[in-house]
Amino acid sequence: MRIGFIGLGNMGSGMAANLVSAGHEVLAYNRSPDKVSALAERGAIPAATVAAACDADVVVTMLADDHAVEAVTFGDAGILASLQPNAVHVSASTISVALAERLTTEHAQAGQRFVSAPVFGRPDAAAAAKLFVVAAGDPGTVADLQQVFDAIGQRTFEVGQDPTVANLVKLSGNFLIASVIESLGEAMALVGKAGVDKQAYLELLTSTLFAAPAYRTYGGLLARGEFEPAGFAAHLGLKDVRLVLAAGEALEVPLPVASLLRDRFLTLLAGGGRDLDWSALGALPAWEAGGPKPGH
Known part of the structure; x- marks a missing residue:
């Protein structure tokens, strides 16, 4: 062809x-x-x-x-x-x-x-x-x-x-990935501050409760602090969450978690993380708990 x-x-x-x-x-x-x-x-x-x-x-x-x-x-x-x-x-x-x-x-x-x-x-x-x-x-x-x-x-x-359905499904999937990144980051910040090794914690999670590729891929990036080079940049993650919210508004579907994720991405970008991988979103909780700034 x-x-x-x-x-x-x-x-x-x-x-x-x-x-x-x-x-x-x-x-x-x-x-x-x-x-x-x-x-x-x-x-x-x-x-x-x-x-x-x-x-x-x-x-x-x-x-x-x-x-x-x-x-x-x-x-x-x-x-x-x-x-x-x-x-x-x-x-x-x-x-x-x-x-x-x-x-x-x-x-x-x-x-x-x-x-x-x-x-x-x-x-x-x-x-x-x-x-x-x-x-x-x-x-x-x-x-x-x-x-x-x-x-x-x-x-x-x-x-x-209807071609638009594929775009809605794709956006919904990216919304779920961003939700995983945020929740993983919060959980890792919690156990990490108590001294638990993040890589060992991830192995426990992905061998028991959460074996899905998203947890393995993004959990690994978080555990290693591997946000450069970006496979998918944080500013594009913000773009997708905004598109999810727009779709929700058009369909009159409240998306409170998506609203939270928009603000979390804005925090990441305001701190200089625009071009980091969007998985750096999950590094915000550890930073806010006294850890290093994402990307540093």
């Missing part, structure tokens, strides 16, 4: 490389050309512009936020203007439900297809093609894209025909 790929950041670079490895013809675009050059060495075709990357059956966007997706989609030389009729825009980014709704409507009006397919997994999972894909859109289109999803992930979950 001929695939345009826009966004070669921590996640996108691994995803695009796996599409190349799977035998797809990948047209790669990124604002930083060095990342395109690195992927070209593996067999990708450099695309000088967004429009050039849209000369494909499918274009995948993997970008940081709503603003970045809007910047490449709308406008005279954006995806909407450049993609051929019946071609597909796959948004793998974690974006707002409102933007997903707008993309669904405007692509349909342009005679194009749109599928939301955000992913769960950190950059190491992206590089290893072990992501979990959450897909929503026209069932036939999603089926046509299965070979794309198989190249980047270990399993695809179809959650409905």
Whole structure:
């Protein structure tokens, strides 16, 4: 399949490389050309512009936020203007439900297809093609894209025909991860101040009550104080919690824990933690209890 790929950041670079490895013809675009050059060495075709990357059956966007997706989609030389009729825009980014709704409507009006397919997994999972894909859109289109999803992930979950549902599910998952990080940080601060070894405590937790990957991954980062380089930066965590709150407001669903997490992320960013991994959120309780500042 001929695939345009826009966004070669921590996640996108691994995803695009796996599409190349799977035998797809990948047209790669990124604002930083060095990342395109690195992927070209593996067999990708450099695309000088967004429009050039849209000369494909499918274009995948993997970008940081709503603003970045809007910047490449709308406008005279954006995806909407450049993609051929019946071609597909796959948004793998974690974006707002409102933007997903707008993309669904405007692509349909342009005679194009749109599928939301955000992913769960950190950059190491992206590089290893072990992501979990959450897909929503026209069932036939999603089926046509299965070979794309198989190249980047270990399993695809179809959650409905409305693309916005995939974005809501993704945001809800990130909300739960942030909740885990905060609660783990509080528990570790409590036992750590009493002299309990954090790594040993984590081993106890993940061998008994909480064996889920989120506890192992983020508990390990917390126990080691390993917040740089960021797999997912704290400011993006704040962005996602704000999107969760916006979705809750639109659906009239109170989310009091999400409100707390927003304030906790603001505390982390105010203390200089903007570019730390979002797991540094869990280091705030120990700092507030007299320990070192996150990232120091």
